[in-house]
Amino acid sequence: MTKTVTQNDLVRYVYGEVSPEEKLSVEVQKICDTEIDESLEDMMHLKSVMDTIVYQPQTSSLEAILKYSKQKRQSLQTV
Amino acid sequence: MITVNNKITDAQLIKMYKAGNEVAFAELLARYKTKIYTTIYMIVKDKYIAEDLFQETFIKVINKLTSGTYNEEGKFSMWVSRIAHNLAIDHFRKKKRYPTILAEDGSNIFNTLDFTEDSIESKRVKEDTHAALKQLIQTLPESQREVLIMRHYADMSFKEIAEATGVSINTALGRMRYALINLRKKFKETEFAYDQNSYPK
Numbered sequence A: 001m002t003k004t005v006t007q008n009d010l011v012r013y014v015y016g017e018v019s020p021e022e023k024l025s026v027e028v029q030k031i032c033d034t035e036i037d038e039s040l041e042d043m044m045h046l047k048s049v050m051d052t053i054v055y056q057p058q059t060s061s062l063e064a065i066l067k068y069s070k071q072k073r074q075s076l077q078t079v
Numbered sequence B: 001m002i003t004v005n006n007k008i009t010d011a012q013l014i015k016m017y018k019a020g021n022e023v024a025f026a027e028l029l030a031r032y033k034t035k036i037y038t039t040i041y042m043i044v045k046d047k048y049i050a051e052d053l054f055q056e057t058f059i060k061v062i063n064k065l066t067s068g069t070y071n072e073e074g075k076f077s078m079w080v081s082r083i084a085h086n087l088a089i090d091h092f093r094k095k096k097r098y099p100t101i102l103a104e105d106g107s108n109i110f111n112t113l114d115f116t117e118d119s120i121e122s123k124r125v126k127e128d129t130h131a132a133l134k135q136l137i138q139t140l141p142e143s144q145r146e147v148l149i150m151r152h153y154a155d156m157s158f159k160e161i162a163e164a165t166g167v168s169i170n171t172a173l174g175r176m177r178y179a180l181i182n183l184r185k186k187f188k189e190t191e192f193a194y195d196q197n198s199y200p201k
Helices: A007-014 A020-032 A034-051 A059-078 B010-018 B022-044 B047-067 B076-095 B107-112 B120-139 B142-153 B158-165 B169-189
Strands: none
Touching: A007 A020, A007 A034, A007 B169, A020 A034, A034 B120, A034 B169, A059 B022, A059 B047, B010 B022, B010 B047, B010 B076, B022 B047, B022 B076, B022 B142, B047 B076, B076 B142, B076 B158, B120 B142, B120 B169, B142 B158, B142 B169, B158 B169
């Protein structure tokens, strides 16, 4: 018998934090319950949009970090 | 020059770096720069501060990895995310500023978005959608926004979020649920309601 799925379970499902049994429960109830199906669809869609919002650091920051790493290495070698 | 590809695990890269391989560290940095910078920027909403905190994050990483005290049992990605998040939150709290809806300071914030080969119109729809969603995220109550950023951008588990914020896992989940509900509701109310064709499921 599948466990009743809560809204918190749906959030965990969307973010991949469910056990295989819980995953199955969600997927079964998704078929039978249109409200759960719609909630999941909305969450997944929003997640996919948020996934595309990314920012990149400037090249100068990356270079500064790599330079620090090399300098740190050198300072450790001279000790 | 040793070629490092992304099939090598983080743990292996760290081992190589500790043995003196700077290319291994460069690979680690390349793997996580987007996630870490995005996490920081979503919290502080100032690109100059985000750049500083981003550098500070990786300086802490370098210092720890070269000190010989790094705990190899932990997951590198969660560790570095935690450092970045803590630095950003500390800065945010010191400044006692709540990121509100900000006017964009120019297109250069968007020029990092990576689109597939879309039509100009489709790109424009996506840019507008991103702008709308970014602003909506900033309108969320602080507790919901914090959980959303920690889970979605810093990739912390709900258990970690609960520990970091001093609440139960159910509370953390509830905050995330309401964050998503609020975003969904506000998003649908905007004229940039998600275009199903631009974001195929």
